[in-house]
Amino acid sequence: MGIRVGVAGASGYAGGELLRLVAGHPEFDLVAATAHRQAGQPASVVHPQLAGLDLVLGPTEPDALADADLVFLALPHGESAALAAGLPETVRVVDLGADHRLRDAAAWQRYYGGAHAGTWTYGLPELPGQRPAIAAASRVANTGCYAVATTLALAPLVAAGVVEPADVVVVAASGTSGAGRAAKTHLLGSEVMGDLSPYKVGAHQHVPEIKQATGAVSLSFTPVLAPMPRGILATVTAVPAVAGADPRAVLAEAYADAPFVHVLPEGTWPHTAATLGSNSCHLQATVDVDSGRVIVVSAIDNLGKGAAGQAVQCANLMVGLPEQTGLSVFGVAP
């Protein structure tokens, strides 16, 4: 008998990926999934890739999740706190939304608006000290997709004093699933195929989360929508703080024991397709010949390590399982 798992907000892309991962997890039993407008629909109709899964979506309310020992929340911003409040303290909760990530309530209000719902344990296991913190928590705030890609690339370098925490410049491109499943004209296939388009330039809401998680004190972050369903490629540059440092070696040491973070062989650069469907992050670093800046590139699947995979990794830790359980290190390519 496995851990009984519920997924709230199962009709979106992160929700669908959670259903796929939970249904295939050797120690989890998928007992409930909920949605708003799609409540009453079979999960396999809402997500055709789940043909063969026998599960009907219930309404997004605590009663629909009463059988679960562990609940994933994949809800719009601002809705997690209310639902979580209706779940017993003994039920472990991983929130894939942004509501409980920030420690700074003022930053929350500036970028998201509305009252801050409070701060939960930050769900990035590869940060120093986070594995035991997550294992001990009953409420975990899963990381934002851009924050994962950027933090894994940058945090060890800031912590080691290899780069300056000021004047960090990040340009990160994401597949379209990162923009969600709501029907919007600018997200139509006709518009996005063959297209690269920046958005929220100069003021993206992931900035405070990235600064909090990486230790950066000044961050220029430009996100770009790329013509692919999944994947994030983050190009992270920072001014070196010491002469002659080897950023790749620092990263390799930081992640020596991390099963999902791979610092690639020298001369090999990450690319997003290699991480599709996996929970892996690929990293590489160098020092720019002309500017002397440290450049780190990281690649993840935004729905994997950037959302649902990361959430399952945290949940594994919370219930005492090996963190890899039910997750794939390997991507689906080509």
Place this chain on the structure above:
Amino acid sequence: MGIRVGVAGASGYAGGELLRLVAGHPEFDLVAATAHRQAGQPASVVHPQLAGLDLVLGPTEPDALADADLVFLALPHGESAALAAGLPETVRVVDLGADHRLRDAAAWQRYYGGAHAGTWTYGLPELPGQRPAIAAASRVANTGCYAVATTLALAPLVAAGVVEPADVVVVAASGTSGAGRAAKTHLLGSEVMGDLSPYKVGAHQHVPEIKQATGAVSLSFTPVLAPMPRGILATVTAVPAVAGADPRAVLAEAYADAPFVHVLPEGTWPHTAATLGSNSCHLQATVDVDSGRVIVVSAIDNLGKGAAGQAVQCANLMVGLPEQTGLSVFGVAP
């Protein structure tokens, strides 16, 4: 201690998918993989999606596979027989190439040229009687990708006398990985993105295999290259043999116990993205209002159910495991 598995021809796309599936299989141990020009390279360099896999490719010769109880061959046409001849009879072999699929040596010569290497047990478990035949075989000829998609759609209807075996018309589009990994100008991303292109029109080499497997006696088969890495969508039409037949019901009954073949709910049509990375085949059927033709559409992942997944399914049967072991019913989407 699991089944010791080797993969010959591991540098191509089917080979890479075999490595992914075997490395993630709970009962298989990946002990060897071989290649021609890439021999000596780490598998994770040849296939970046396998970062974290500790395996170096050996040369494609029997000695490199001496530790294996079970060998998958993913070699160019015409090379399987020689390698298989160098493996002991006790080693189980699944050949993903075309060499041993056809019963008719003349048809082999007409479409492939050269001497026919002989006929092995046909590796399509969902055909009547094939599960026990595969389980008893030590040599299995895995199906061609187009043949799987077409046969699963058509064979039960021919067998049930619902459609005429003459005048079958199939148009099937495939993702570009079906065309292989050799560097060719017409397969460059710049050429294939945004493009649909037919090829081998009027004379594709899968025609005799499809006729053999489906019972069709006259087949017009047109393959099309589509701008996506994976997936086959086959549109199969045939003249009804009886009035008022319900082709969907015939298919649903034929596959009632098949874990990987899903006849979708009425009104829902298969699409390829829903099968990505899985071993599933999605089917739907109707009768055309104007022409009265039966139309069946099937979708698979050409590297999954169309190649490596199917091969693992056969191998599971050959070694006495449940056929689903290590394979996913669910696709990676979006």
Place this chain on the structure above:
Amino acid sequence: MGIRVGVAGASGYAGGELLRLVAGHPEFDLVAATAHRQAGQPASVVHPQLAGLDLVLGPTEPDALADADLVFLALPHGESAALAAGLPETVRVVDLGADHRLRDAAAWQRYYGGAHAGTWTYGLPELPGQRPAIAAASRVANTGCYAVATTLALAPLVAAGVVEPADVVVVAASGTSGAGRAAKTHLLGSEVMGDLSPYKVGAHQHVPEIKQATGAVSLSFTPVLAPMPRGILATVTAVPAVAGADPRAVLAEAYADAPFVHVLPEGTWPHTAATLGSNSCHLQATVDVDSGRVIVVSAIDNLGKGAAGQAVQCANLMVGLPEQTGLSVFGVAP
């Protein structure tokens, strides 16, 4: 001083392509464009590819088009007749919608529903006798995109008695712009990239138009949505009516004087990317080795020869210009 041109329904994809072609046309002056919800917006905001075009969209009503000598209608089904009724008879009108294509009111009602708006001159110049008919008309019904691709491939063969008009089977795949610009979940980039999906299987509304234009008496037509913004590839198969006929030669003769229809060199097959942005149709034909069926493949840009380009070609004829004026024979590739 050129022909003064208006475009009604300029906010959709066909409308945007009309604006591009009219604005670049050496003899046309773009004097007005209209939209429903986007009225009041600059055309270059609604269509970012038109940056530099100084034109604000007006409301879709006759007054907004009062300055035009020639009007293109790119409206939803059922709206063309009312608007056209408000335009003087001296104003030439090309309707890109379906309202006035069919001669058979009963077929209209069966496939579209509602009252039939009447029949206008059919805007496919390459059909025998259509150039003078279009030149003499003040009201022209532009062809449907699938109908153009199929008719150019099939009509000369039926007319020449080379193929039987019964048992025609067509599978045609279209880029997503053919599904329009309304925001729908199944048309999101995340859903369509990497995906082939059939739709309206067994009962597409273009069937009566194709039968009317080609002379086919029985037609199985299956449309498929393909992961690219533009392009249609139609695979048309028919039973030969005579022995030894050469379908390619028949097509080459039929289109010897057509500037936009190219029967490719033998052994070369059409592909959609080669027609992007052009008004060309590429054709090739063969006889299937196994079935003996005639197979013709045609490729067009669904917004070019399949919609806006074709409409401009008709308009050129209507005002006495060479049909090629302002249109490109060459595609934008890669």
Place this chain on the structure above:
Amino acid sequence: MGIRVGVAGASGYAGGELLRLVAGHPEFDLVAATAHRQAGQPASVVHPQLAGLDLVLGPTEPDALADADLVFLALPHGESAALAAGLPETVRVVDLGADHRLRDAAAWQRYYGGAHAGTWTYGLPELPGQRPAIAAASRVANTGCYAVATTLALAPLVAAGVVEPADVVVVAASGTSGAGRAAKTHLLGSEVMGDLSPYKVGAHQHVPEIKQATGAVSLSFTPVLAPMPRGILATVTAVPAVAGADPRAVLAEAYADAPFVHVLPEGTWPHTAATLGSNSCHLQATVDVDSGRVIVVSAIDNLGKGAAGQAVQCANLMVGLPEQTGLSVFGVAP
């Protein structure tokens, strides 16, 4: 009788686009095109989008270009000088390769290797003073694709003293046609679709050209290959040199009279699809809220304004035509 034009190196992607533009140019007559291995082939076979063009490729040697008044060179690096030396001084030459762009021979040797072929007039008409310089030149070095996108975004800001010339950070993503038409495994459609991959990180050969053209003195430039055939999106960030500057206003003024450079309305950001097939560059700028950096984004078609379109624009100036002749301001979208 128009200007007689030849294209050397017509079999690649830039060469194909040159053929398309020259063949459609109202004042140019395409009299010759050459290739290496493809010599003897019809241009319409090498470039299927040119079906209908009656031209056979000749060998790449001066005699094959003897009829031309104006020659475009689209040759591999290092081959332009030798061919140009064989052409009379009276023949105007635009070199799309890198050979003659740099003024600094040492920089050439460091990034390209080999002897420097000399410096020609730099073919970026929008730089101050370049239009008359190009008009007076008989030899023009066309800009590199990344250099165009970056320079148009940055040069006016450096020149106006709005940003510091040091610590410029650029991340630019390009469609795959920028990587050329040679058959390479990592450029196969199967590999690039769904993929973003950085390359030449820390040491791209366009760095010295960009520094020369923009006035930047320290440049971190990271190029990324994106899953689309065409388009460059450059994200250019720089430290402000003055408080309260308005970078968008500076750009708008700099390009007030440039027909191909469009500073978009405030709040609207460039995206590559809007420039497809055109010679336009779209720009937008802002100041980052957190870091205070100036961020400019520019979008071009790498084969249009980034190569062939730019070359035709230069050629127009050289022969005394309006620079827009035969070029489109509008993109082909969606």
